[in-house]
Amino acid sequence: MKNYRIRICPSNKSILVQEGTTLLEALRMSGEKPDAPCGGRGTCGKCQVTVLAEGFRKVCRACQTVVDQDMTVELPEKGNRAQILSEGRRQKVEVLPGLDFMEGEQPESGRWCLMSFDIGTTTIAGYLMDGITGEELARDSCLNSQIQFGADVISRAVMAVEEGTERLTASVRSDINGLAASLAQKGGILPEDVALVSVVGNSCMHHLFLGITPKGLLKIPYMPEVTEGLRIPAADCRIKVNSKAELLMLPNIAGFVGADTAACMLWAGFDRIGSMTLLLDIGTNGEMVLGNKDRAVSCSTAAGPAFEGARIECGMRGKEGAIDHVFMEDGHLSYTVIGGGRPEGICGSGLLDAAAFLMKSGFLLPSGRMQKKEKLNTPESVIYKDRIREIGKRQAFVLAEEGETADGRPVYISQKDIRELQLGKGAIASGISLLCRELGIQVQEIEQVMIAGAFGNYMDPRSACEVGMIPSCLLDKIISVGNAAGEGARIAVLNREEYERSKRMAASVEFLELASDSLFQKIFIQNLDFPEQGGKKNCQSF
Known part of the structure; x- marks a missing residue:
């Protein structure tokens, strides 16, 4: 079987891959982190790239394009950072981390430090604290690069069961280590100064971080392989902090109610x-x-x-260029865009607002079906009925016309998008x-x-x-x-008694x-x- 060379722009990487490899897989092999919410099944259309080869240049879906010759692949500009939430309502907590295992050793900075991480399906937030005062020294966040294997936990769990956890685990650990290095730099310390780390995430993210198969989450009774809280060497998960540092994993509750929920309950003081x-x-x-x-x-x-912008035809994450709110103002349909520029797409909060507007204005029937133009009779629907168009053989409502957008393509809400929203809100x-x-x-x-x-x-x-x-x-x-x-993870690493409390709460809460x-x-x-x-x-x- 032949090998072909793929050159990737703008990173200028070059990689040899076997004939028949999809471009999506080639990009993953090169270390790129392509956007593939559907996991490469060809249904979302979000992995589009531009391919240049002998005699042609075309835009195509990376997951559906097979390498059959040498080619150059131009990736879309990644644009600005996603709007990742790391802020939470701060709760005061006594600093009692339990660093007895580090007694007698002194870090180069003169103080032991703590880190905590909240691994979300889409994003990861990290925090650095002083181990004596509890003062927050730095915070940072990033996208969870497992997105390249699918936007939802089921896609990733299926992949882990069918192919093993190795790639998914390596991906998220790389993200954590990248954040750890960034936090250390921002906080003016060395990674070796970190003695204790806490991690939370939903049951699937928890398992994939630890390298545990999530097979139990895919079959009745949908139980995690591990529910109890863990205190293990951080080195076991290849976290690049002090070689003797320990790792706290908050407990999972059951099913898909994971350690992140236990952390939320700890923050809220649910008990x-x-x-x-x-x-x-x-x-x-x-x-x-x-x-x-x-x-x-x-x-x-x-x-x-859908609430993360995936499986929505013009959907995108909450970052610059995303329509984040839709509303009527002085009798006119208006929207706001993150960053204030021209819109490129719509994120989850914008989708929710748009659906509420369409419903109140009579564009949507209670069933979720778009009303026929000739039956529109509310003041708003009469004014904006020309926004109803057929796009890609589906009825759609145009929020931003071609001349208003960043790329000259309209931003719209389709009948399919409404169905996706109905599934989420109904659940x-x-x-x-x-x-x-x-x-x-x-x-x-x-x-x-x-x-x-x-x-x-x-x-x-x-x-x-x-x-x-x-x-x-x-x-x-x-x-x-x-x-x-994230706040619950911070509390758990700051105070060992609070960590034990999280375990008691997780054990006492009932699961339906x-x-x-x-x-x-x-x-x-x-x-x-x-x-x-x-x-x-x-x-x-x-």
Whole structure:
């Protein structure tokens, strides 16, 4: 079999690959981190590259293009950094990290330091703290480079089971080490000065970081291979800090309710809360806990990657160029763009706002189907009915015309995008309903709603209620708490008693497996529809 040379621009890398290799795999082999939310199945169209070879130049999907000659591959500009949430509501905690194992040794900086990491499906946040005062010395973040293998945890879990965990594990550990080096540089220390590290993530990210197969997450009863908290040598995971440093892994709760949820509960002090509280972390999964100090129940819903901009035709992550909010202002349809420039696409919070606008304006039927032009009769729909067009054989609503955008292509919301949003919002709404049923309470009895995570931080709660993702009667009870998982990881590494407390909470919280709940499918189907009259009818209890 022949080998062909692939030259990659703008990095100017060169690699030899066997005939028949896909360009996506060639890019991965070269060390590039191509965007491939669908994992290379050819369904998302986000891995487009420009190929130059003898006699032609064309734009194509890397996952569907096979190497059959020498060629040059031009990658799209990566653009600006994603808008990654690392801020969270800071909780005061006594500094008691438990560094007894380092007694008698003195680091070059004169102080031992601590690091914590929150591994999300899409992004990773890292923090550096002084081991004596607890002062934050630096923070940094990056995209999780496992995205090149698929946007969602199921894609990655399947890959890990079929091909082994090695590439996925090496990918995330490389990200962690890159952040560790960056944090050390920003904080004016050496990596060797770090004596203790904590890591949180959902059950799949937890397993892939440790190099453990997530096979249990793919079959009933969907249980992690490891649930207990771990304290192991950091060197076991090849983390480039002090050679004697230890690694704290917070406990998984069950199923896809992982160590990140345990960290959120630690931050919130769930074992001391008296009021009925819903803690909701919305991302590619929707993990949630409902209850208080007396009893708490958790579950996870497969929200899908729509809220991260994946599987959306003009979707993108929350970074410069993304439409992040859509609204009516002085009678005109308006939007804001991260960074203030021309739009390139739309991120999850913008998608949510757009759907709420389309629903309220009569463009969308409760079923989610776009209304026919001739039947549009609200003032907004009459004004903007010419925005309804057929794009790629699908009905679509154009948010930004060709002349308004950065690349001269319209930014729009298609009928397919609405369906993706319905799946995500329906899953979250169903989880909330079933948790209420499990606790024997009415939705209205929830006293506070804590929304954690990046999407929850940037979304408009009103839009979430209007489309039926969160019951509308809870609107005034919603507070955004930022990266609570990251804050929980920080608390755990600062205080060994708090780390032990996280293990007790994880062991005591009950778990509701929605996949085996006989009512889930029925309630999920009901929640796919958009609520009528602006969301006034979506506070039913079951």
